[in-house]
Amino acid sequence: MAISQKDKKVYQWGHDRRFNAYSNYFRSIYGARVQKVSIDAGFTCPNRDGTKGSGGCTYCNNDAFNPSYCVPEKSVSQQIEEGIIFHKWRYSETVSYLAYFQAYSNTYAPLDTMRKLYEEALNYPGVIGLIIGTRPDCIDEGKLVYLKELSKRCYLAVEYGIESCYNKTLKRINRGHSFEDAVWAIERTSALGINTGAHFIFGLPGETREEMVNQVAVISELPLKTIKFHQLQIIKGTTMEKEFQNNPGDFELFTWEEYLDFFISFLERLNPVFVVERFTGEAPPRFLTGEGWGKKRTDQIVNLIEKRLEELDTCQGRLYEPNPKR
Numbered sequence: 250m251a252i253s254q255k256d257k258k259v260y261q262w263g264h265d266r267r268f269n270a271y272s273n274y275f276r277s278i279y280g281a282r283v284q285k286v287s288i289d290a291g292f293t294c295p296n297r298d299g300t301k302g303s304g305g306c307t308y309c310n311n312d313a314f315n316p317s318y319c320v321p322e323k324s325v326s327q328q329i330e331e332g333i334i335f336h337k338w339r340y341s342e343t344v345s346y347l348a349y350f351q352a353y354s355n356t357y358a359p360l361d362t363m364r365k366l367y368e369e370a371l372n373y374p375g376v377i378g379l380i381i382g383t384r385p386d387c388i389d390e391g392k393l394v395y396l397k398e399l400s401k402r403c404y405l406a407v408e409y410g411i412e413s414c415y416n417k418t419l420k421r422i423n424r425g426h427s428f429e430d431a432v433w434a435i436e437r438t439s440a441l442g443i444n445t446g447a448h449f450i451f452g453l454p455g456e457t458r459e460e461m462v463n464q465v466a467v468i469s470e471l472p473l474k475t476i477k478f479h480q481l482q483i484i485k486g487t488t489m490e491k492e493f494q495n496n497p498g499d500f501e502l503f504t505w506e507e508y509l510d511f512f513i514s515f516l517e518r519l520n521p522v523f524v525v526e527r528f529t530g531e532a533p534p535r536f537l538t539g540e541g542w543g544k545k546r547t548d549q550i551v552n553l554i555e556k557r558l559e560e561l562d563t564c565q566g567r568l569y570e571p572n573p574k575r
């Protein structure tokens with residue numbers, strides 16, 4: 250997999266990091282760091298408003314992941330302005346931004362509403378593209394055709410929350426869609442040439458660790474560009490918190506050490522063409538039930554995973570086996 254280049258190993262993704270890293274992917278396209286700026290544009294969710302379901306996914310509390318500057322009472326432009334200031338103190342070199350429509354389901358609205366909000370973001374100076382987070386059942390041909398047109402003039406990615414490949418799990422967490430719905434949305438989006446991303450959660454109730462790792466073969470055959478993973482965190486005020494309190498034995502939450510071993514094993518089997526954006530999620534401690542993993546920051550977690558990959562002399566995709574039928 251790796252080739253030597255003046256004493257440095259360069260992997261098939263074009264650099265010497267042991268996984269196909271999101272930050273390097275953008276550097277390779279734009280030659281500089283690109284920063285995502287989150288937006289809550291006031292979209293809602295069909296799994297909350299009664300269209301698909303009510304109460305939402307059992308683990309859902311959008312506030313736990315929304316940065317403080319993200320509130321729908323502020324315009325898209327104002328949120329971008331405040332987001333840029335928020336990130337500037339850490340990353341002074343950043344010159345370009347991606348508007349990340351993050352909260353709820355950001356294609357769950359009439360096309361005209363979507364267009365107006367996306368255009369406002371794209372008109373903000375320094376914004377070079379959009380990342381649109383949504384559900385697989387909130388997209389249709391008309392929206393995809395519009396997004397395809399939009400993708401010709403800016404960077405554009407549609408990121409689907411999939412969470413699990415198992416319908417028994419999707420039912421249990423009240424997702425309100427099936428894995429087949431997710432496959433349809435991913436394949437249709439990708440077929441139109443739109444960058445397609447997916448998000449998965451490890452540790453959902455009812456799944457064994459073996460089932461979790463076995464998903465890698467299915468996921469690796471999806472036509473994805475980017476991928477994100479989170480460990481399950483039980484967020485206060487959610488339906489899942491009540492389930493956890495009533496039946497803690499139903500949950501097998503990862504300790505950090507367990508997750509590190511599990512994730513390395515998963516990553517080794519993951520399709521190396523996928524650009525990996527996240528390994529873990531970190532809700533602020535005030536939202537968490539239980540201990541969490543202490544005060545590890547995202548960059549520390551990335552460093553620890555890269556250190557372990559180095560120690561084991563392994564990398565993303567080392568054990569990946571392409572499906573011969575595809």
Ligand code: SF4
Pocket residue numbers: 294295296297304305306309310311352353354384410424
């Ligand atoms: S689809 Fe997203 S916003 Fe809607 S309930 Fe589930 S996690 Fe929450």
